Amino acid sequence: MTAATIISGKQISEEIRKGIALEVEQLSKQNIRPGLAVVLVGDDPASHVYVRNKEKACQDLGFYSEVHRLAAESSEDEVLALVDKLNAQASIHGILVQLPLPKHIREKAIIDAIAVEKDVDGFHPVNVGNLVIGDDSLLPCTPAGVIEMIKRTGIQIAGKHAVVIGRSNIVGKPVALLLQRENATVTMCHSKTHNMAEIASQADILVVAIGRANMIDASYVKPGAIVIDVGMNRLESGKLAGDVDFESVKEVSGPITPVPGGVGPMTITMLMQNTLLAAKRLNGLN
Numbered sequence: 001m002t003a004a005t006i007i008s009g010k011q012i013s014e015e016i017r018k019g020i021a022l023e024v025e026q027l028s029k030q031n032i033r034p035g036l037a038v039v040l041v042g043d044d045p046a047s048h049v050y051v052r053n054k055e056k057a058c059q060d061l062g063f064y065s066e067v068h069r070l071a072a073e074s075s076e077d078e079v080l081a082l083v084d085k086l087n088a089q090a091s092i093h094g095i096l097v098q099l100p101l102p103k104h105i106r107e108k109a110i111i112d113a114i115a116v117e118k119d120v121d122g123f124h125p126v127n128v129g130n131l132v133i134g135d136d137s138l139l140p141c142t143p144a145g146v147i148e149m150i151k152r153t154g155i156q157i158a159g160k161h162a163v164v165i166g167r168s169n170i171v172g173k174p175v176a177l178l179l180q181r182e183n184a185t186v187t188m189c190h191s192k193t194h195n196m197a198e199i200a201s202q203a204d205i206l207v208v209a210i211g212r213a214n215m216i217d218a219s220y221v222k223p224g225a226i227v228i229d230v231g232m233n234r235l236e237s238g239k240l241a242g243d244v245d246f247e248s249v250k251e252v253s254g255p256i257t258p259v260p261g262g263v264g265p266m267t268i269t270m271l272m273q274n275t276l277l278a279a280k281r282l283n284g285l286n
């Protein structure tokens with residue numbers, strides 16, 4: 001058995017970002033500069049890191065950006081008022097409210113308030129509905145990144161059996177819909193699924209987003225299958241681990257994503273791509 005190819009989210013991100021930077025340069029000739037507003041409420045340390053990385057990506061690519069850091073005690077009404085203001089602000093084409101929010105703020109109320117055309121997270125019910133019926137929409141960043149990584153293996157998705165482990169609204173469900181859109185035959189597994197290893201090991205493409213460190217070992221994997229690990233679990237040691245036991249699985253799988261350096265970097269790159277797209281659309285371009 002030859003060694004599995006590592007699908008590097010970092011490397012793919014760099015390639016995509018080069019293309020985005022070129023488009024930003026072109027748009028600047030028409031006085032258009034993509035603008036992203038990020039709203040961060042509270043003190044979650046990981047969220048602060050992700051938001052800083054988004055800010056840096058904007059800087060590197062020549063986007064206009066605003067980061068609104070609000071205290072953890074901020075009320076839902078304060079966040080809604082900020083979202084309203086950003087909805088109306090011409091220099092902002094994309095709005096992202098970093099999740100999770102403090103418990104007293106309803107995520108749904110905030111997401112529903114974001115203008116559909118500026119919802120670069122693709123979480124607004126209208127964008128989700130358009131994804132379900134196959135209409136054009138802003139796609140959620142992590143799922144879009146997953147599909148991009150699979151496509152870049154050069155292995156055809158159409159006709160393949162894809163198994164998605166996890167059914168969250170922000171990863172599992174949209175990934176399954178996007179795989180169906182690419183004409184895969186999709187099976188979804190979740191915490192109540194019986195004989196999960198048996199089902200997973202029939203997959204040509206296995207996407208794991210279940211939130212349990214190193215849960216998926218080689219017994220879940222068909223030899224040669226593409227394995228995409230969306231998990232991001234902080235261990236007591238401080239190390240980051242995926243949901244897939246990378247060391248054992250890479251011995252049987254085909255192309256496989258690492259954690260870190262896999263799906264994570266793609267999430268931010270797809271956010272930049274969505275913001276660019278939103279900026280073009282809001283300026284009557286496509």
Ligand SMILES: Nc1nc2c(c(=O)[nH]1)N[C@@H](CN(C=O)c1ccc(C(=O)N[C@@H](CCC(=O)O)C(=O)O)cc1)CN2
Nearest residue numbers: 050096097098099100121141260261262264265267268
């Ligand atoms: N509004 C949103 N909130 C959250 C989202 C989202 O897509 N929209 N996703 C996650 C957090 N996230 C982006 O916001 C994100 C998580 C991780 C990474 C990343 O690059 N991870 C690195 C490792 C970083 C580390 O060491 O901690 C990697 O995997 O290599 C990027 C973005 C939840 N909230």
